[in-house]
Amino acid sequence: MGYINPLLSLPAAQALLSLPAEDRARIEAVMRELRDQANQEAEKAWKKRKGPMAAYWRAVATYARHVAHALSVKASP
Incomplete structure (x- = not known):
């Protein structure tokens, strides 16, 4: 994404990263x-x-992208 994902600093995001790779991939x-x-809803x-409502749906899309990107990061050992 070209920047440090702010979600990665949250404890809940760290919990997501600790999930097995298969679970992270599904989520x-x-x-x-x-x-x-x-x-699509925003459009x-x-x-x-x-x-x-367009702004709301854009925010939902942005947060979903942030979470997806966080999950795609390799979990630290």
Whole structure:
């Protein structure tokens, strides 16, 4: 992503990183799907001129991307 993911400094993110690789991969896939769906909702809201809902869905997409990226990082031994 080109920057230090702020989620990685949170204890809950560290707990996610301690999960087995298979579990992290499954959760990462769901988060990436959530990101895509949230982006679609943001576009629909924007086209309907519903700015606050578009912003909400963009935020959901951003958080989902941050979580997915955190899960893709190799867990430290």
